[in-house]
Amino acid sequence: MRKLILALTVLMAASGCGKKIPEPENSGIAMQGVSALAANTVSSIQNSDEDFRVKTFVKGNSVYVECYLKNYVFSESNPEQLATVSVFIDNQKKVDMKTAAFILKDVPNGMHKIKLEILNGAGEKTGLQKEIEVHITSSI
Numbered sequence: 001m002r003k004l005i006l007a008l009t010v011l012m013a014a015s016g017c018g019k020k021i022p023e024p025e026n027s028g029i030a031m032q033g034v035s036a037l038a039a040n041t042v043s044s045i046q047n048s049d050e051d052f053r054v055k056t057f058v059k060g061n062s063v064y065v066e067c068y069l070k071n072y073v074f075s076e077s078n079p080e081q082l083a084t085v086s087v088f089i090d091n092q093k094k095v096d097m098k099t100a101a102f103i104l105k106d107v108p109n110g111m112h113k114i115k116l117e118i119l120n121g122a123g124e125k126t127g128l129q130k131e132i133e134v135h136i137t138s139s140i
Helices: 002-016 036-042
Strands: 044-046 052-059 062-069 084-089 092-097 101-104 110-119 125-136
Touching (some): 052 110, 052 125, 062 110, 062 125
Antiparallel strands (some): 052 062, 062 101, 084 110, 110 125
């Protein structure tokens, strides 16, 4: 009797592990409700040229920013290539950041243009800059 139960258990397990995985019933409808603006705002890489790339993520009233620089660093270990990011929101300077990733908090609701400008170790403009548009719709 034990052998019969064991054989049935092995047979059921083997038949359940087929190569055909069922398709979810709602897979075609999942992305229909997402607006193009919201999809672009959630995660975007702007002008993916190799010298300066920016990735952003909006959550509530905060904008998470990651900067990727080819020829500059954010650590003090190499002062000749030290970088600072000047942040402008709606053409008003807000802050200078000395890190590659940072959070802009308490951004008001609505559409905003965020400009990121790279300065070298001496505080001079390097010519590297990005402009990003974000839409803040929540106060979470």
